[in-house]
Amino acid sequence: MVLKAKKISRRTFLTQSSSLLTTLGVSASIPPLCWGKTAQTVKVAVLAPSHCALPMIYADLNSFYKENGLKVEIEFATSMAEIAKGLLQGRIHFGQMMTPLVLAAHLGLGPFSGQQQPLVSPMWAGTNGGAMVVRPDAGIKLPRDLKGKTIGIHSRFLFHYLITMELLERHKLEAKKDVAIKIIDMANMITAMKNGEIDAFINAEPLSTAAVAKGIGRDFLLTKDLWFRHPCCCLAAQKSLFSKEKNLFHDFVSATLKSSLELNSPADRQEKLQYVWENTPAYQQLPLQVIQKAFTPGRTDFDPFPYQSSLKIVGKLLQHNALMPKDITYEKVVEEVFLSDYARKTLSELQAKQIPATNNRPESVLGKNYT
Numbered sequence: 001m002v003l004k005a006k007k008i009s010r011r012t013f014l015t016q017s018s019s020l021l022t023t024l025g026v027s028a029s030i031p032p033l034c035w036g037k038t039a040q041t042v043k044v045a046v047l048a049p050s051h052c053a054l055p056m057i058y059a060d061l062n063s064f065y066k067e068n069g070l071k072v073e074i075e076f077a078t079s080m081a082e083i084a085k086g087l088l089q090g091r092i093h094f095g096q097m098m099t100p101l102v103l104a105a106h107l108g109l110g111p112f113s114g115q116q117q118p119l120v121s122p123m124w125a126g127t128n129g130g131a132m133v134v135r136p137d138a139g140i141k142l143p144r145d146l147k148g149k150t151i152g153i154h155s156r157f158l159f160h161y162l163i164t165m166e167l168l169e170r171h172k173l174e175a176k177k178d179v180a181i182k183i184i185d186m187a188n189m190i191t192a193m194k195n196g197e198i199d200a201f202i203n204a205e206p207l208s209t210a211a212v213a214k215g216i217g218r219d220f221l222l223t224k225d226l227w228f229r230h231p232c233c234c235l236a237a238q239k240s241l242f243s244k245e246k247n248l249f250h251d252f253v254s255a256t257l258k259s260s261l262e263l264n265s266p267a268d269r270q271e272k273l274q275y276v277w278e279n280t281p282a283y284q285q286l287p288l289q290v291i292q293k294a295f296t297p298g299r300t301d302f303d304p305f306p307y308q309s310s311l312k313i314v315g316k317l318l319q320h321n322a323l324m325p326k327d328i329t330y331e332k333v334v335e336e337v338f339l340s341d342y343a344r345k346t347l348s349e350l351q352a353k354q355i356p357a358t359n360n361r362p363e364s365v366l367g368k369n370y371t
Helices: 010-017 051-061 080-089 099-107 159-170 186-194 207-213 239-244 246-264 269-279 281-285 288-294 308-320 330-337 340-349
Strands: 042-046 072-076 094-098 119-124 130-134 150-153 180-183 200-204 218-222 233-238 363-365 368-370
Touching: 042 051, 042 080, 042 246, 051 072, 051 094, 051 233, 051 246, 051 269, 080 094, 080 099, 080 233, 094 099, 099 119, 099 159, 099 233, 099 308, 099 330, 119 239, 119 246, 119 330, 119 340, 130 159, 130 207, 150 159, 150 186, 159 200, 159 308, 186 200, 186 207, 200 207, 207 218, 207 288, 233 239, 233 246, 239 246, 246 269, 246 340, 269 281, 269 288, 308 330, 308 363
Parallel strands: 042 072, 042 094, 150 180, 150 200
Antiparallel strands: 094 233, 119 233, 130 200, 130 218, 363 368
16 A cells, blocks of 8 residues: 655654653643543653554554544653653653653652652553663673673663663672663763763663664664563553543553554564654654664564563562662552553453463563562
């Protein structure tokens, strides 16, 4: 079929194609969304061109939201922190957020101290899809070679930070003594590696593949090889939206789950990615070939079911790395925030194949088994 470019406003285009800035400013003149009649536009914020933004963008391009009677406005945010702030303030209905960040915002931890807001998440937006790349001349061939090196990340409340800390610990490296962790905004990560400020960085795709394509980095390890089918980002919303706007919540989540299931099929993934790329300027920041390689089935996937066993490991690792107080029962928090039973019911309505019968599964993180 012939793919037609989706018309967008000049304002939307400038938002989509702008560099990923670190500013968190949100105009105080914008009033919070009011939960009431569902005639309003549903606002969702994503961080593109990440893989976890694709379920929402693909659903919009294919009119899945419209089919469910929703008018959806997708905002292309400049940072994950901006999405979190918009969600906590009630400026947006749904947001793409890293799973550890959702727990932090829900509990008021770290950068969200004093901003606690009950959140829920009905689905994962992406699975796998992370990589650590190293400078070709850094002499890093094995994990132990990270000793004395500088690793770039853009936040400690990310899955990628947690898995890096676990990797270092397994290879008897102390993060505070043997390795330097440098916080760098995603927009500056490749430049920092090019300039020799960092020897490696770990991030969700397509940043890693873009660095390799530019000859600035080389793949060192894929996060899926450390923790297969691990969670990346999830779809998050205020708990009040879930409780007060049940129809809106259901219709949006159902359409997004449908989108995830289609994207997760490996059969025609490349064609779907081309469709998104041709119709979404934010993804055109990178060549189509880079997008297709970064989101190759197996390397990057979209299994949407929010396994609580995985998220409890995230909670455990947050506590282990002093990012969550030890007196918090993270198992209970995970069960409150991540709506696994809701996801199962909605997937059943969509007649999805292989719907998990339980909320837990065997997990293996760097060879350590969790049951």
